[in-house]
Amino acid sequence: MWETVAQAVINGLLIGGIYALVSIGVTLIFGVVKIVNFAQGEFVMIGMYISFFLANQFGIDPLLSLFVSMPVLFAAGVLIQHFLIRRVLGPNDMPQIFLTFALSLLLLNLALMLFTANYRTVHTSYSDEAFHLGGLYIPVAKLIAFVVAMALSGALWVFLHTTDLGKAMRAAAQNRDVAMLMGINPDRVFCVALGIALALAGAAGSLLMPFYSAYPFVGQVFVLMAFVAVVLGTLGNVIGALIASLMMGIAESLGVQYVGADSGLIVVFAMLLLTLAFKPTGLGGGRAR
Amino acid sequence: MMGHSLSTRSIVLLAIGFAVLIALPLVVKSSFAVDIFIRILLFSFIGTAWNLMGGYAKQLSLGHAAYFGLGAYTSTILQIDFNISPWIGMIAGGVVAMLASLPIGWLCFRLRGPYFTIATIATAQALMLIFLKFRDFAWGAEGTTIPNLGAAPLMMQFESKASYYYVVLGLLVVGLVVTWLIERSWIGYYLVAIGEDEDAAEAIGVNAPRMKRDIYMISAFLTALAGTFYTQYIYFIDPATAFSFSISIEAALVSIVGGIGTLWGPVIGTILLETTSTLLQSWLGSSIGGVQLTVYALILMAVILWRPTGLMGMIDELRRRFASHKPAQA
Numbered sequence: 001m002w003e004t005v006a007q008a009v010i011n012g013l014l015i016g017g018i019y020a021l022v023s024i025g026v027t028l029i030f031g032v033v034k035i036v037n038f039a040q041g042e043f044v045m046i047g048m049y050i051s052f053f054l055a056n057q058f059g060i061d062p063l064l065s066l067f068v069s070m071p072v073l074f075a076a077g078v079l080i081q082h083f084l085i086r087r088v089l090g091p092n093d094m095p096q097i098f099l100t101f102a103l104s105l106l107l108l109n110l111a112l113m114l115f116t117a118n119y120r121t122v123h124t125s126y127s128d129e130a131f132h133l134g135g136l137y138i139p140v141a142k143l144i145a146f147v148v149a150m151a152l153s154g155a156l157w158v159f160l161h162t163t164d165l166g167k168a169m170r171a172a173a174q175n176r177d178v179a180m181l182m183g184i185n186p187d188r189v190f191c192v193a194l195g196i197a198l199a200l201a202g203a204a205g206s207l208l209m210p211f212y213s214a215y216p217f218v219g220q221v222f223v224l225m226a227f228v229a230v231v232l233g234t235l236g237n238v239i240g241a242l243i244a245s246l247m248m249g250i251a252e253s254l255g256v257q258y259v260g261a262d263s264g265l266i267v268v269f270a271m272l273l274l275t276l277a278f279k280p281t282g283l284g285g286g287r288a289r
Numbered sequence: 290m291m292g293h294s295l296s297t298r299s300i301v302l303l304a305i306g307f308a309v310l311i312a313l314p315l316v317v318k319s320s321f322a323v324d325i326f327i328r329i330l331l332f333s334f335i336g337t338a339w340n341l342m343g344g345y346a347k348q349l350s351l352g353h354a355a356y357f358g359l360g361a362y363t364s365t366i367l368q369i370d371f372n373i374s375p376w377i378g379m380i381a382g383g384v385v386a387m388l389a390s391l392p393i394g395w396l397c398f399r400l401r402g403p404y405f406t407i408a409t410i411a412t413a414q415a416l417m418l419i420f421l422k423f424r425d426f427a428w429g430a431e432g433t434t435i436p437n438l439g440a441a442p443l444m445m446q447f448e449s450k451a452s453y454y455y456v457v458l459g460l461l462v463v464g465l466v467v468t469w470l471i472e473r474s475w476i477g478y479y480l481v482a483i484g485e486d487e488d489a490a491e492a493i494g495v496n497a498p499r500m501k502r503d504i505y506m507i508s509a510f511l512t513a514l515a516g517t518f519y520t521q522y523i524y525f526i527d528p529a530t531a532f533s534f535s536i537s538i539e540a541a542l543v544s545i546v547g548g549i550g551t552l553w554g555p556v557i558g559t560i561l562l563e564t565t566s567t568l569l570q571s572w573l574g575s576s577i578g579g580v581q582l583t584v585y586a587l588i589l590m591a592v593i594l595w596r597p598t599g600l601m602g603m604i605d606e607l608r609r610r611f612a613s614h615k616p617a618q619a
Contacts, residue, residue, distance in 0.1 A: 087594055091486075093402045095593045097349055098545060102593065105538070106586035112579030216579075231400075247368045266422075269415040276396045276408055278594035 001211075002133040008257040009250050015028040016249020017146035020153055021204040022222045023241040025197030028156075031236030032193040035085060035096045039104035040226060041219025043073055043198045045111060046190065047205020048120075048214035055122040055209070062122055062209035063144065067203075073202030077194035085194065098183060104287035106174075111216035119213035127210050133201040152203055153242055156196065160238070169193055173236060225252075228272040290575030294351045300416060310458060314451035323450040329455040329563045331515060335536065336543035336555025337464035338511035343541060344550035347484030348398075353512050355393065355416050356386040357399060358531035359511025361520040362420065362427055365435065368444070375445040379517040390564045391521045394505045398498065401432025401487070410537070417532035432527025433521065445521045453522050454520035461556075464511055468552050471504075480504060483551065492539065512540070535582075542585060546592050557600045562588065 022044060026268040029037045047069040054068060084103070129140040160166040171179040172189045176221035180186055205214075205220065212218075226241075229248050233240030248268065255267030295303075314323055335357070342348045363385045364378025371382075397408040421430050440448045447453055471477050480491035483497050491497050520526045539562075545560025566581050566590070573580055592599055 030597060036407070037402075084590075084594070092597075093551060094347065094349060094545070095597055097403050097406055098589060099593050101351075102586045105582055108588070109579035109583040109586065113583060117578060159592070174577055202405040224411075229409075231404065231407075266415075266418055269411050269418070272408070272411050273415065 003255065005254075007136055008253045010138060011142075012250035012253030013246055014139070014249070015253070016144040017149035018204050018208055018245035019222065019225045019229060019246035019249055020242045021149050021200045022205075023226040023233070023245045024153060024156065024238055025200040026223075026226045027230045027233065027236055027238055027241040028193055028200075029197045030230065031238075032139070033085065033089070033190045034176075035089070035100065037140070037194075037197065038097070038223070038226075039099040039107060040201055041103050041221070041223030042107035042111075042221070043201035044077070044205045044208070044222050045214065045216065045219040046076075046107065047073060047202035048209055048212075048218060049111070049115065049205075050202070051206040051209040052122055052214050054121045055124075056120075061124060062206050063148070065209075066206045069202035069206045070199040074195040074199040077196070077198030080198075081191045081194035082187075086190070104223075108216055108219070114167045115216065121213045122209050124210045139211065141210040145211070148207055149204070152200060153238075156200070157238065158227075158244050159196075162267070163235060165192060186245045225249075225268060228268055228275070231272065232275050250260050295445075307310060309336060311455075314595075320450050323454055325563065325567055326397060327450065327454050327457055329559050330454070330461050331519065332539055332543055332563065333556040333559040334457065334461040334464045335515045335540045336559055337461065337468055337545070339513070339540035340509050340544040340550065340555050341468060341471065341480075341503075341511075342508040342575075344475055344544050344554065345472070345480040345484060346501060346504055347550070348501060348505070349402075349541065351406050351534075351541060352393075352397075352411075353508070353538045354532045354534060354536040355409075355413040356390065356509040356512035357516035357519070357536050358413075358420070358528070359386045359389055360516030361526055361531040362516075363513070364517040365520055365526050366427065368435070369433065374443055375521050376443070376502055379445075379514055382517050383510040386509040390505045390509035391502070396500050398505075401406045410534070413532055413534070413537055413574075415549055417528045420528040420532065428526065428527070432525060435524045435526070437524060439547040445517075453518075457522075460514055463514075465552065467507065467511070471507075472552060476500070476504075481550065491617035517581050527531070536563040542589060544599075546599055548599030551599075551601040554599055554601045557604075561600065 012060070022040060025043075026037060026040050029035060029040075050069040050072060053061040054065040055062055060068075080103070084099060085096075088099050090096075124141065126140045126144070131138040131140065131143070160170055168179065169181065169189050169192065170185045172184055172186060174196040176186060179189075225245070227247055229244040230241050233242070233244030247269065251267050251271060252264045256264050259267070312398075313326060317323060317326075337351070339350065339353050343350055360379070360382030362581040363382035364375045367378040367381060379533055393409075393412045395601050397405055399410065400408050403618050412576050416525060423429075436444075436445050438444055442452070445456070445578070471480070479490070481502050482495055483500055487497050516531060520531070523530075543558035544555045545558070547556065548554030562585060565584060569580055573582060596602055598605075
């Protein structure tokens, strides 16, 4: 009995690490630039296709292609902030919501045109390997993904708390006007925030590739999780998003185990609606906006 | 933009436009063409319903498929299980949608801006999942066909496409009249005030939560009527079409492209987008998936970056430039 529960918790925790990379990106952009990036899931999808093509064409291991997908998506983030998002920042919600929404629609449908709706998988030497711990089963690919995801989240926390640029980003997130008076260049900070957030999404894509299929709509699964985790973890709060993502992974996995195979999404929606009904400011408190 | 009463010129223009719309299916006999006209009128109507809340009060919902689906399912269940005419079912569906908008609004309005939008997406998706899961009362994932009764106007079934055309034209007229009445009344001004700055509107005494709730109910009611019409038109219902995310997207898209918060915006936006989509399909065939939405996304981005007021804004600008060349008139 306890073994099935423990197994479901482990499965959920491991995939929750991937959700965390996506959620941290969403919450970082929300905290610093004050917009919600509806296209965040599509950057996970792009990261997956980058890893897929590198593995397929050049036989590069998806974990190594992290060193391609992250810089490529960092650059994409800087460009998107500089040429698109910067132009719609202002008091008006409509352009901000629908610009990133249009970007999501565009990337998704371009992928559909270019790559078709087929599922693409990469088989690695460790795709089927697993550790056995007592009666528990820990897939190696998922464990690596979880460890790398936690390492990247930790590195981001260190960056935000020890470097000048990281502190500037936190300052801009807390109070943009005062940060500007202190000589912080908001454009540069925003570009870096978008770059880091997209690089994390790209990393999530590459880490997923050894055990998950790439297809044009794949990002939707992850972005939905991320939105719920970000509300649950209090908007703009990186640690909150991390913890909430792990919780969501576990809740989803328990739902699949005890309610039924296709009930994962229902659990997610139930969590979102319950959060909105009873704790719209998130578990960490703070202000909802 | 607001509060203009009807001048003689606009009454004449409206009468001519309406006469053309009435005559259109009598002149154009191609059922392919009439089908496109019906799509344009239908999405103009859905966009008009969305625009009341999304355009004037700037509550940017991407979950209007919830009400489209509730309307479609209510009238279909009443028709198949209880043999009640879809004309009655349509109104019943509207009422169900109105009632559903109360708890959904209660949840979603707790959030503002982009998180309101996300919450509306989630509620529509949750409703779709419910109708997929509970097959006992609504046929589950495979859906059902509507029994074909031949020519049965009382059951909203017609032999000619032209009749469907007139039904949806009637719906659009209702939507536009409701919008016009709201736009020029105090309600319209209150909604625009909420859309501009909700806190400021509340500070000067606008009861924003009540206004948002009420306009959401009206918007949901109208959207549900479209759901019933569409199901009767295609003789089929399943959760994937009735609660399709693309309905929610198109409702918002046609309004934004045409001109958010304007009476004619959704109509003009639909004409542009649907014409583009038809032309694309005839050029490329429907073989390549994703072409239509790729083009929609590019149009949406172009509008947001260069013309946030949409096509209506462009038309106004052209009219003003044209007018400034003429001698001033009283």
